[in-house]
Amino acid sequence: MDLLQVDKLHKRFGGLQAVSDVSFGVRSGQIKAVIGPNGAGKTTLFNLISGALPSSSGRVLFKGQEIQGKKPHQVAQLGIARTYQNIKMFSGMTALENVMVGRHLQSRSGFVSSMFNLPGTRGEERLIREKSMELLGLLEIADVAHVSATSLAFGQQRAVEFARALAMEPEILLLDEPAAGLNMYETAEVGRLISRIRDLGITVLLVEHDMSLVMDISDEIVVLSFGQKIAENLPAAIQQDPEVIKIYLGEE
Amino acid sequence: MKRLLTIAPLLAAVIAIHLLCAATGTLYYLTQMTMSAYYALLIIGLCVLMGYAGQISLGHGGFFAIGGYLSAALTTHNLEHLQDNSVISALHSFGVLQSGQDLYGGTLLVVNPWFACILAILAAVVIAYLIGIPVLKLKGHYLAMATLGFGIIIYRVVLASEYFGEADGISEVPAFVLLPGLVVSGDFAGRVQNYYIAWGLLIIGLILLLNLIDSRVGRALRAIHGSSEAADAMGVNTARFKLQTFVLSAVFAAIAGIFLTHYNGGIGPSEAGVMKSVRYVALVAVGGMAHLWGALTMGVLLNFLSLRGAFGAYDDAVFGLILILVMLYAPNGILSVRWRPRWARKKTAVEEG
Incomplete structure (x- = not known):
């Protein structure tokens, strides 16, 4: 059974059919990519899966369970983490604190125990800090742990966002254009990183514009165009698909 | 331990002010310092709601009034004529009610201030929940207007009732x-004691909130402020955290109202007025x-000046002006303004790190 299953998903914005009858599955442990030109409905698809947007019709199943209609924080609780195309750092917080927010679901101190700094809270806080530092180390940005996140370079913010999502210990990670705004060197770096994330046992679904990245790392690729799925196959086959070549390179 | 170290200078300042006033024969300043401390208690609670959770409230004068008015009403309304009622006599024997004497020597039977205090806090909690659930779905201007409406309701209720x-x-x-020997009252002899009670309470409140800000909950709140959408995706139940913060700040306001009312020996409708709520918001903004x-x-400084009559009849006008000036010239608060030579100004962004 697929870990994540998207079934006949539709999303209309007024007269615009942003996502139209899209179905595909993501198997546990794989890296699956959704590609397509700008405006193909990739980010909308992500927002539907993560609960940020309600769908017009169709189903999204995670481990066989319907997750449509759940709020984003409930979707997160199930083990689904996501990043954003336009990085959403928590302003006014350091890189480390940003990652520590990612440990929210792995900890439980509430208002009262936090205010009185009870022993349980202190222990929990230490673990949150250690785990978060470890992740910053994994992403090789431990040296900027105490720097305000929004003042970091773009590539570093991307890394903080990755660490923040990994801190949630998700089963599946949804990456929305992880290479957006990065140069070729950084893009290759992100590619290596995504492979490493998969090696940690985390399934990855990514939406991407950058073909080179996707071809290198994905196990399978779904191609969207104007909200519709036009192909789903292995990277090598997608590269040969005349339909895909047409939408990417234009008609001859 | 670390927290105590950061609090130490404040503690020292509190003691120093007392000693300075005692040495110069100006102990009467402590009265306004006491009142200012209670107002500041409300303001730091509101600061967590506004500055950290990012939710404005123009209705906190209302919560102050709920605390102050309920504890005042419960501890002054004479229940003597109901003494034969079995419920009343049972409450009396449990210590919920206490006997006393009014100014003319008549016997009084009123609610014990401790119970009144607890009831008033509970009332503030319940009302904050009931108001908060619908109102916190709103954002920005709409939230400001809805909380303003709440403040107006409380004001008109106390004025009409x-x-x-x-x-x-x-x-x-x-x-x-x-506690025996520890009494909140405006009694002349208890002035120094009340100064320390008020500041003790304020410092405890400050420690609790500093702890909160630096915790899982505090990070979640700041995350909501930073990006509500991303906080949601991290599993933060944003609606619940906003509501709980709203209730927490209402409790701080109610406690401030309760203590200040016992200290002043009374409360009037102006404490529930909209101008008070606006002032609290202005003070949070001025503080950054x-x-x-x-x-x-x-909160302490400007309330102190206001209570000393430094702004005369233009009191509210001065606070309005302060709000305008802060928004224009120091949106990050007065304390963030530092003079620096022209050549050094462009470095701000780098230094933030």
């Missing part, structure tokens, strides 16, 4: 015996929004 003394408010509120120390400093 005979139970709350209408335009006269409630006076002859008895002293609040916290997400800045507990700034809120505390500015």
Whole structure:
């Protein structure tokens, strides 16, 4: 059974059919990519899966369970983490604190125990800090742990966002254009990183514009165009698909 | 331990002010310092709501009034004529009610201030929940207007209700015996003691909030402020956290109202007025929004000046002006303004790290 299953998903914005009858599955442990030109409905698809947007019709199943209609924080609780195309750092917080927010679901101190700094809270806080530092180390940005996140370079913010999502210990990670705004060197770096994330046992679904990245790392690729799925196959086959070549390179 | 170290300078300042006033024969300043401390208690609570959770409230004067008025009403309304009622006599024997004497020597039977205090806090919690659930779905201007509406309702209720003394408010509120020998009252002899009670309470409140900000909950709140969408995706139940913060800040406001009312020996409708709520918001802004120390400093300083009559009849006008000036010239609060030579100015962004 697929870990994540998207079934006949539709999303209309007024007269615009942003996502139209899209179905595909993501198997546990794989890296699956959704590609397509700008405006193909990739980010909308992500927002539907993560609960940020309600769908017009169709189903999204995670481990066989319907997750449509759940709020984003409930979707997160199930083990689904996501990043954003336009990085959403928590302003006014350091890189480390940003990652520590990612440990929210792995900890439980509430208002009262936090205010009185009870022993349980202190222990929990230490673990949150250690785990978060470890992740910053994994992403090789431990040296900027105490720097305000929004003042970091773009590539570093991307890394903080990755660490923040990994801190949630998700089963599946949804990456929305992880290479957006990065140069070729950084893009290759992100590619290596995504492979490493998969090696940690985390399934990855990514939406991407950058073909080179996707071809290198994905196990399978779904191609969207104007909200519709036009192909789903292995990277090598997608590269040969005349339909895909047409939408990417234009008609001859 | 680390927290105590950051609090130490404040503690030292509190003691130093007392000693300075004692040495110069100006102990009467402590009265306004006591009142300012209670107002500051409300302001630091509001600071967490506004600066950290990012939710504005123009209705906190209302929560202050709920605390102050309820404890005043419960501890002054004479239940003597109901003494034969079995419920009343049972409450009396459990210590919920206490006997006393009014100014003319008549016997009084009123609610014990401790129970009144607890009831008033509970009332503030319940009302904050009931108001908060629908209202916190709103954002920005709409939230400001809805909380303003709440403040106006409370104001009109206390003004119209005979139970709350209408335009006269409630006076002859008895002293609040916290512990034997530790009494909240405006009694001349207890001035120094009350100064320390108020500041003790404020410092405890500050420590609790500093702890909160630096915890899982505090990070979640700041995350909501930073990006509500991303906080949601991290599993933060944003609606619940906003609501709980709203309730927490209402409790701080209610406690401030309760203590100040016992200290002043009464409360009037102006404490519930909209101008008070606006003033609290202005003080949080002047302090730098997400800045507990700034809120505390500015809350104490400006309230003290206001209570000393430094702004004369233009009191509210001065606060309005301060709000405009802060928004224009120091949106990050007065404490963030530092003079620096022209050549050094462009470095701000780098230094932030």
